[in-house]
Amino acid sequence: MLIPKKAAALAAGFVAVLSLASVAQVPAPAQRSADTLFVSDATIDWIEKSDVAALREGVIEKMELQIGMLAQRDKPIGVLHREIADLTVKKAELMVTNVAAKNKAEAQRDLALAIVATNARLNQRKPGMVSIEEMRKAEAEVKVAEEMKNEAVEKQKLDEADLLLARQALDEHTIKAPFDGIVIERIKGPGESVRANEAVVRLGNLDKLRSWAYIPLEYADRVKEGQIVELQQRLGGTPGEKKRYRGKITFVDPQIQPIAEVAVRVYAEFDNPDHELRPGAKATMTILIGTEGATASPTVGSRAPVGLGR
Template identity: 30%
Template sequence: MSLTALLLAAALNQQPLDSNEIPVEKALLTIIDAVTVAPTESGKLTKVSVSEGDIVRKGTLLGQLDDEIERLELQRAATDLDIAKEQAENDVQIRYARKASQVADVELERAKESNDRVNNAVTQTELDSLRLLSEKAKLEIEQAEFEQRTAKLGLKLKANALDAARVKVARRKITSPIAGVVVEINHRAGEAVDTQSNAFRILNTSKLRAEFRLRASMASFSLKGRPVKLLTRIAGNKETEFRGRVVFVSPEINALNGMVRVWAEIDNPDGLLRPGIEVPITIMPDGEATAQRPNSKKEESAR
């Protein structure tokens, strides 16, 4: 049996009690949610809408590419849709064809009645012509109805074309995919960018990951979900408490030192904690209340 397997078996046989606190001397705070934002299309950057340090929401406009052609195409698509709508709603040809059919039927019936009163008042050739006109009028109704159905299908195509034009305009905008803080702007207005350009970098610090290691004998899988508490001094102020939960216990044991990687997610709503620092952390007993104590003047005043 391998050394890793032996260590894992030992760990499973020495699971910590849920009632025990587990102190961790050092946990490294790291970013969970960080993105580098590139344009979805190539073009000239006409506007940068944010500055480093700005707090943005998901969907906030970061920058704008030149979209003059796309906007003209959008206007054309909107006009084409208006024309298609008029054509789809226009039933003049149908109403005219129905009236023409009624007139043709009346003329045919009158010719028949004339022959009933006076033999050969209307020749057979004339009757055949009137019957043909009556049938033609009915076919013209079908043709007009077909053309209106086709126009309605064309209306759907024009609506799709308008949606596609709107998408093209939207793709000329560079928006934030997450809520967070703008920490890097690598291009300025007037510069050419493409889909490989790392134009902006956004960090979300509202929740941080605390990474640490435990002895295999303490790193039970039952730790996942356990509350954690973090106490640290922020910029020389009084000690501030933050709360979170264990979200990951590695299934692997380091064969060299017998340690297991563990991660906890720490709530950081006011952004007071900064990624990159090492802090002490305590894994609390299971069932411990996880409501975070006030960690800012704003929260204290709210209470």
């Protein structure tokens, strides 16, 4: 039986529509050439980001930094009330400088040694002048005085350790930045109580960021740590989109991810001295295959992308 031409045309059109729909459901593959791999869906992320916590329980006395201010490593962010900690340090310092017990023990030892020497001389002149019990008692007092001195020395060492602990506790009343960064969020303020290890501020380092993306499994063995990556962030059509940044691949995830059938995740790091790259922004990455060991200049400029299939 012959199929009418109109029915055949409709059937062909229906098949074409189904084919286009099925193709549209598959994510667009990464563009690649012989020496480059272009990834269109990368995400810029922090490398160093931390909720900085107070090491001690207490009440915040003052905050040195506000949102948007730069923090320096090991410099104060805030301070807890520390009056008791100050007094504890002063008490520990007095205990360390107290040498009365040691001096007393040394004096008792010297006295006991003098008595032992006197007893010996008397018995030399006239045997039996000092009884054996008296001589043993004097010798025992020397040993007691020696142990009293040792006890005083050990006590002084313990006092020195207590002083170190007191100073450490006092230092922990100051909340310090663990790295150079910018204050993203202030979680606690002056007058508020905090528990030990409770976050006070959120700190992020913009000087160096990373991007991550998924690449096809077939490229997992060709993309290696140390290869140069060119990054271009997407900022809604602003002039900053034209600028390109160079970094290096720092990690190729060995685990296969169920993304676009099969893919692996890669990470690249970029210097960001002018803080133009923004964490959370989407970006495109061009991985230059076979560039391990090459030097990556921080910024490429606004030239045309490499390996985009022009």
